[in-house]
Amino acid sequence: MYVSARSDYALRAMLAVAAASGGDGEDGGGGLVKAASLAEVQDIPLSFLQGILLDLRRAGLLLSHRGADGGYALTRPPDEITVGDVLRAVGGSLTTVRGLPADRAGYHGVAAGLTDVWLAVHGAIATVVDHTTLAALLTQAPVTRS
Amino acid sequence: MYVSARSDYALRAMLAVAAASGGDGEDGGGGLVKAASLAEVQDIPLSFLQGILLDLRRAGLLLSHRGADGGYALTRPPDEITVGDVLRAVGGSLTTVRGLPADRAGYHGVAAGLTDVWLAVHGAIATVVDHTTLAALLTQAPVTRS
DNA sequence: CACTCTTCCTACCAACTAAGTAGGAATACT
């Protein structure tokens, strides 16, 4: 599995939003966190991060507000957002074989069994990332497993 | 998980070698399979495949013989070679975070828990690919799980 | 030895993707 910078940044930003709006808040924005403050606290290039936040909003994981006192907030509580939600929002499919989804690799002959391997791998990854919520990561709990 | 063309070709080639030398044989080569015949039967560019076969030999999964009546054969029986062996031979690590191994991502602050997620994913992938042998794939058996 | 066949090895090329930058338009508040 290759975790791109985009996916990595997306997860870190979501965790930072969850921590900021759930933890302290009350510093003036009504729970909204600005992109600039996310970029600073997690050391992410700002203009790169803005594109990622846009993807997360389009996927329905974040809501945003423009203007002074604007910013971002989660649309759901952190225990209802999984790592898999975030990865799929910015990265598309979790498993690809040469750029194609795992189930249309087009094997023939002796290689036919490989499709099942990729599907099993995909399922194993999904089990982990779909059972780990942002809330679990923030409380430092070990990774859940089914 | 991204399966590159290189990894895909490597697995298909290994399966073809296993099938050819184990199944019929006795057509003159003493169980050796030529690169050209592998390239044809699995539709892989020959000169690209040669580099892959070289990696597999360096990793100790294949032995080779030059000259007329040369070719490739497995160094171990197909039920002692796993998909994971082949993937690691051509691709290095199974899981990388922005190019680095999963356990040295260098998170700080609220993102510290992510390392555990990547390690869990890595373990889940390894469980699948290290328990699936070439022999199992050739007999069309469903993927084993621990 | 000459010849042929095959693996071995290096260098190279084209296309794509990832990562990051720049600059402005739209929106919200004062």
Add this chain to the structure above:
DNA sequence: AGTATTCCTACTTAGTTGGTAGGAAGAGTG
């Protein structure tokens, strides 16, 4: 009007991937 912020598009740069070319080295045959 003015300011602060999100939104959106286009661009640059560097690295990787997939693939090609051309030969050198080894192994057998007559």
